[in-house]
Amino acid sequence: MNKGMGYIGRRILLILPTVLGAFTLVFFIVHLAPGDPIDVLLMDVESGTAEQIKQELREQFGLDKPIHEQYFIFLKNTITGDLGTSIIRRQPVSKVLAPTIKPTIMLAVSAVALSVIIGVPAGVASALRRNRPTDYIIMTVAVIWLSVPGFWLGILLIYYLGFKVAIFPMFGGGAGGGFTSELYHLVLPAFAVGARSAALVARMARSSILEVLNQDYIRTARSKGLRERVVVYKHALRNAVIPVITVVGMDLAYLLGGTVIVETVFGRVGLGKTMIDAITQRDYPVVQGAILLFAVGIVLVNFLTDLAYAIANPRIRLGK
Amino acid sequence: MGWNRVFRDLLKRPTAVMGMVVLVLMVGGAVFAPWLAPHDPLDFQPANRLRAPDSEHLLGTDSFGRDILSRILWGGRTSLWCAVTAIVIGTALGTLIGLVAGYSGGRTDSLIMGFMDIMMAFPTLLLALTIVIVLGTSLFNLALAIGISNMPRFARLVRGEVLRVKSFDFVDGALALGASTPRIMWRHILPNILAALIVMVSLRVSVAILIEASLNFLGLGVPPPAPTWGGMVAEGQKFLLFAPWLATAPGAAIALIVLALNFVGDGLRDALDPRLKNSEV
Numbered sequence: 001m002n003k004g005m006g007y008i009g010r011r012i013l014l015i016l017p018t019v020l021g022a023f024t025l026v027f028f029i030v031h032l033a034p035g036d037p038i039d040v041l042l043m044d045v046e047s048g049t050a051e052q053i054k055q056e057l058r059e060q061f062g063l064d065k066p067i068h069e070q071y072f073i074f075l076k077n078t079i080t081g082d083l084g085t086s087i088i089r090r091q092p093v094s095k096v097l098a099p100t101i102k103p104t105i106m107l108a109v110s111a112v113a114l115s116v117i118i119g120v121p122a123g124v125a126s127a128l129r130r131n132r133p134t135d136y137i138i139m140t141v142a143v144i145w146l147s148v149p150g151f152w153l154g155i156l157l158i159y160y161l162g163f164k165v166a167i168f169p170m171f172g173g174g175a176g177g178g179f180t181s182e183l184y185h186l187v188l189p190a191f192a193v194g195a196r197s198a199a200l201v202a203r204m205a206r207s208s209i210l211e212v213l214n215q216d217y218i219r220t221a222r223s224k225g226l227r228e229r230v231v232v233y234k235h236a237l238r239n240a241v242i243p244v245i246t247v248v249g250m251d252l253a254y255l256l257g258g259t260v261i262v263e264t265v266f267g268r269v270g271l272g273k274t275m276i277d278a279i280t281q282r283d284y285p286v287v288q289g290a291i292l293l294f295a296v297g298i299v300l301v302n303f304l305t306d307l308a309y310a311i312a313n314p315r316i317r318l319g320k
Numbered sequence: 321m322g323w324n325r326v327f328r329d330l331l332k333r334p335t336a337v338m339g340m341v342v343l344v345l346m347v348g349g350a351v352f353a354p355w356l357a358p359h360d361p362l363d364f365q366p367a368n369r370l371r372a373p374d375s376e377h378l379l380g381t382d383s384f385g386r387d388i389l390s391r392i393l394w395g396g397r398t399s400l401w402c403a404v405t406a407i408v409i410g411t412a413l414g415t416l417i418g419l420v421a422g423y424s425g426g427r428t429d430s431l432i433m434g435f436m437d438i439m440m441a442f443p444t445l446l447l448a449l450t451i452v453i454v455l456g457t458s459l460f461n462l463a464l465a466i467g468i469s470n471m472p473r474f475a476r477l478v479r480g481e482v483l484r485v486k487s488f489d490f491v492d493g494a495l496a497l498g499a500s501t502p503r504i505m506w507r508h509i510l511p512n513i514l515a516a517l518i519v520m521v522s523l524r525v526s527v528a529i530l531i532e533a534s535l536n537f538l539g540l541g542v543p544p545p546a547p548t549w550g551g552m553v554a555e556g557q558k559f560l561l562f563a564p565w566l567a568t569a570p571g572a573a574i575a576l577i578v579l580a581l582n583f584v585g586d587g588l589r590d591a592l593d594p595r596l597k598n599s600e601v
Contacts, residue, residue: 018438025450140335143586147579149530151537151550152571155557159564257443261534265557276538279453291450295442302441 011306015299022295023078026288027071078292084285088278093289097274101293103175104270107263108255110186111194116248118198123205123244128232130210138202145199150258154192154265161188171267189266193258197251204247208240215239242312249305253298329591336587342580346573350396359387361394361547370563380565382555388566391547392573398548399574402463402541403528407521409467410528414474415517419505421475422482433479436472444469448531452540462541466528477520481513488512519589526581533574549574 058064065073077084083093126138162170169185177185212218213236221231260272267273275290277283330336349356358378365385373380379388421432439447444466451465485491486509494504535541536550544551549570556567 014434014437017434018441021435021438022442028454143335143582144575144579147526147582148575149533149537149550149553149571149578151534152553152567152574155553155560155567155571159560159568163561253441254443254445257445260445260449261537264538280539287453291446294446298442298446 008307008310011303015303018299019296022299023075023292024071026291026295027074083289083292086278086283086286088281088283088286093285096286097271097289097293100269100271100274103268104256104259104263104272106182106186107189107193107259107268107270108252110190111197111255111258112248112252114190114194115197115201115251118194119201120205120244122198123202124209124232124237126202127206127209127213135206139206142199142202145195148195150192150196151261151265153195154189154262157188157192158266175269185268189262189268192262192265193255196258197248197255200247200251201244205240205244208243209236212236212240242309245308245312246305249301249308252301252305256294256297256301326588326591330584330587333587333590335583336591339580339583339587342576343584346396346577346580347400349393350400353390353393353397357387357390357393359390361386361391362545363387370559370566372563373565379569380563382552382566383559383563388552388569391552392549392570395547395549395552395570396573396577398459398542398546399529399532399577402459402466402532403525405460405463406466406470406528406532407525409464410470410524411474411517411521413467414471414476415478415510417471418475418478418480419482419509422479422486423501423505423509429479433476436475439469440472440476444527445531445534449535449538449540452535457540457543459542459546462532462535465535466531469531470524470528473524474517474520477516478513481516482509485509485512515592519585519592522581522585522588526578526585529574529578529581 055064074084081094083097085091086093086096089096122138122142126135129135157168158170161168168188172185175182218231218235221235222228226235256272259270260276262268263270263273264276271290271293275287275294278286278290330340363386365381368377368381368385369383371377371381371385377387377389379392381387382391417432417436421429421436447469448465451468452461455461455465482505491504491508494508499507532541533548533550533553536548537554539551539554541550542548552570553567553574556563556565556570559566
């Protein structure tokens with residue numbers, strides 16, 4: 001693409017098509033998905049509703065216009081912040097979704113924090129004791145954490161740490177109980193979401209450090225007579241951190257997928273659970289709004305990751 | 321590349337051997353479920369509901385009195401069929417796209433890979449979930465959705481390998497001898513990227529199983545009463561406090577098979593292609 005623009009400029013250029021692609025996909029969900037939302041809406045009304053009423057409702061929701069016209073109307077409305085009206089709740093979608101964003105961000109951020117806090121030290125320890133028992137144990141635990149489905153881990157945590165040894169709340173987001181209560185309710189879900197990433201981060205940190213330790217400048221540092229701790233923490237770790245940032249960033253986007261499941265398991269009213277509920281209720285305007293918000297969130301996270309990566313790595317920041 | 325050597329290498333790794341044993345047992349259990357299952361997985365026995373594991377029902381019964389072990393065996397059929405079909409679809413589409421993009425280069429390449437990058441920016445689970453909403457829930461649609469959402473990874477891998485192989489002299493040689501493009505792709509490029517592809521497949525099958533289980537857990541997969549591991553965990557969660565075996569047993573089945581696949585996949589990666597050792601496939 002454009003050489004003069006530099007790396008960051010090119011990344012910014014990619015944001016728009018990504019969001020537009022997500023938007024188009026979302027639009028087609030509503031129009032290709034099986035089940036007429038109007039029929040769903042009228043399900044509780046006596047059967048045999050007059051076709052005329054249905055027609056009126058279709059007009060009210062703009063479903064009678066040609067599809068390309070609907071697309072541009074939808075695009076225009078979305079840009080102005082109007083995500084439509086929830087068919088089931090009869091409220092603006094933006095109003096339904098706004099309060100669900102914060103719990104999901106809190107969950108994703110704490111899961112990432114957890115995965116870094118656990119994953120980086122585990123990976124470093126593993127690398128420094130390469131091919132010794134510590135290394136094998138950490139790496140085996142990591143593969144196990146990679147293999148356990150988040151929803152099952154969540155259920156096990158609920159059963160053992162919420163019920164058997166009741167030290168954490170089993171359900172909900174702790175809203176209304178203040179910030180401490182919210183944090184307290186966050187521990188188990190954050191672990192259920194973050195365990196997988198912790199394992200990924202540990203694996204990445206290990207291989208990244210092993211690679212860096214093989215570099216000439218590490219040999220130089222050692223031959224200067226620097227203490228091993230200084231070599232590891234000042235020279236190796238700093239350089240090993242770059243790929244780890246990418247993993248964490250890519251994972252933050254993937255974590256958003258994990259939150260959908262774990263919110264459902266723990267009954268946390270976040271963006272993911274609201275979306276799943278809306279899918280089962282065929283409340284398509286809410287579904288499309290939620291997916292769109294997820295898409296924007298993911299694009300932003302990816303962009304910030306690229307940015308962090310570029311800042312950490314001068315070779316990229318200054319162009320190839 | 322010597323398949324005997326690869327297999328011998330694999331046998332030297334304890335975790336890979338363990339993984340293969342578990343995999344053979346679980347795949348066998350799923351394939352022979354009609355003969356192995358002690359009970360009918362769909363048979364309602366209201367008098368027997370929520371029975372704890374005993375000699376009659378080794379893993380207990382669910383809220384309809386259905387035998388959980390039998391449902392896990394039958395559910396394995398669904399999960400494995402779905403994951404394998406998904407990966408076949410994903411590999412076929414991705415390989416084709418990657419071959420075309422890598423081989424054509426230029427604008428076609430940028431356009432195709434740009435689109436793949438956009439798809440890959442989204443978590444596989446969310447992508448599959450979105451596609452399922454569009455297609456509607458059924459076993460095949462589930463596999464198709466998971467396959468499509470895995471496609472970009474295969475496309476990217478194959479394209480990268482094509483670019484690498486394309487620069488080798490034997491490709492120029494074949495071209496000079498007048499070989500057609502499809503023939504070069506099929507006879508010269510594909511065999512050379514097979515190792516990387518196999519490693520990717522073995523590792524992505526486990527992801528496909530996790531996604532299949534997750535979507536079934538959310539109720540967006542195979543409609544009931546068909547047994548699925550994810551669906552059984554969701555059902556079991558309702559009775560978690562009185563009958564914890566309902567949710568734990570099928571979840572353990574998922575974790576076990578994914579773990580086995582990861583062990584085998586890691587082993588294969590190290591045995592087949594040392595270059596990939598530290599990569600994040």
